[in-house]
Amino acid sequence: DIQMTQTPSSLSASVGDRVTITCQASQDISYFLNWYQQKPGKAPKLLIYDASNLETGVPSRFRGSGSGTHFTFTIYNLQPEDVATYFCQHYDRLPKYTFGQGTKLEIK
């Protein structure tokens, strides 16, 4: 089975900063990776699909990149409302889904 390793597990940044989260796959997964945001007490929200495509209605300060085994998720110009936990998620051909462990983002 493919394992997804997401780092860091938590981070703290200031408003206006650029924040980067990485997700490493245990084998080549092409571009089959999505990114979600989850605020406390809420369901996750899809932000990025297929590694780099912005979901409709999501602010352009959220970006995804990568392919193969290494992926990055970046928030430019961090805003207070971006406080949340972020998850990467791989899907295979069936599709079955595998999530990263999550990154909890806080504002300094």
Added chain:
Amino acid sequence: EVQLAQSGAEVKKPGATVRLSCEISEYTFTDYPIHWLQQAPGKGLEWVGRVDPADGETIYAENFQGRVTITADTSTDTAYMELRSLGSEDTAVYYCATSQAGYHYGLDVWGHGTTVTVSS
């Protein structure tokens, strides 16, 4: 607006069975699979499995295989997840979700979640 309405919170004893529901609205039920996911307190997300309401086909995660059954009732536009032999590790919020875009597999519509507590 597309919605997934989940059933209410459950409290179960160890060894019991829980059945959760997810009723869809504002789209054709048989167009898209329904997925179920587990999130234990303070933990990440784990995919449980999914059902294709068009034909009833199911796929389950290995961690839940043999203990979970996911079904779809096309007469009521409702998906169900039954989890058996509950243990304390099954205490979690369970979400149903679907991928509606048709051109990617991101889960873009989610229910509000159902809390299941397993306690003696």
